Amino acid sequence: MTDSTPTAIAATLHHRNAAVTAFNKVRAQYEITVLDHVSARIRAAFPDTTHLTFVHYSRSRxxxxxxxxxxxxxxxxxxxxxxxAGTPALDLDELADDLTEALADLNSAAWSAVRPESVGEGQWVLDLPQYDRAGRIAELARAHHPHAILLTVDFTDDPAQILDLASADIAQSGDTLAEPIQSLPHRPLWPAETERQIAVLAAQIRALPHLRAQYLLPIDSPEGRKAILALPTPTQI
Structure with a gap:
């Protein structure tokens, strides 16, 4: 082994990890895009739909x-x-095939929209994505913190975790921010269901490049495992 071998190995591992990261980003984008496509077709036929239920077979996926x-x-x-019972308004078999593809990987980004059905054993609920994900996050956050502007999100684990929240300092003029409010076990920022919904939408924003570029600012690395999520102003929603 020459003196340059460790350097070459390190460079190879670096490029490999970069390739894996890039592949995972593209795959997550595809999975959420398929989810959005399915949701758009369902809403075109049944505009009031907010969620659907399904049975998932783990062996066949x-x-x-x-x-x-x-x-x-x-x-x-x-x-x-x-x-x-079927419907002439939609090809349900085709929708099921599309969702099967989006959820084929158990680590799929599309699983972020899925939760267990509380009444039907073995059934799952898929919440159709919001038209305006960032706007919906802002509504959820401001229901508990009316002047919220920024969220710090940790995407290291699944689900993502909201670390803290920064609000406009209404006692000051200009664009001054108040001291961030940390999310603590004994003092969460909001109820658990609100946290779940915000984490789901934030993960979907991260998976879509145009939304990621618009709303997320990485603060620890280019991979953006931690990022600032900028909430749209009320006039933008």
């Missing part, structure tokens, strides 16, 4: 659609379509 649902302002749910 295939799925069967069960139903489309709408959630009202009061939280009440109503079934829009029994997918097992």
């Amino acid at each position: 295939e799925l069967d659609l069960r139903g489309f649902f709408a959630t009202g302002p009061d939280g009440a749910q109503r079934q829009i379509l029994d997918a097992t």
